[in-house]
Amino acid sequence: MSVEILRENSNHFDWVGIYLVRENDLFLEAYAGDEETEHVRIPIGEGICGSAAEEVLGEIDIDSNRLSAFNQEDREILEEGASLLACRIESQYMTSHESSAL
Numbered sequence: 330m331s332v333e334i335l336r337e338n339s340n341h342f343d344w345v346g347i348y349l350v351r352e353n354d355l356f357l358e359a360y361a362g363d364e365e366t367e368h369v370r371i372p373i374g375e376g377i378c379g380s381a382a383e384e385v386l387g388e389i390d391i392d393s394n395r396l397s398a399f400n401q402e403d404r405e406i407l408e409e410g411a412s413l414l415a416c417r418i419e420s421q422y423m424t425s426h427e428s429s430a431l
Contacts, residue, residue, distance in 0.1 A: 345361050347387060354371060355382050357370070358387070
């Protein structure tokens, strides 16, 4: 799973989650971390994650207990991963809608 790969390949990602947009909310689809989260549904436009998701398919949420933990390399890896995930999500969306049209 993508979240496990991201978490295991970083020494400073404590929690990694993927939220997908469904109607007006973000829904937690997968996560890897020592702690569960109570944030399994986040209204779009509310809080940090909800505000960041106002025009997207979903988002990758990364938490770290370290101060200033994230760097340019993290950004590049996450942007590339997000792009790959977006292509996969769009492909699944198109396939499911083509099947339902038949």
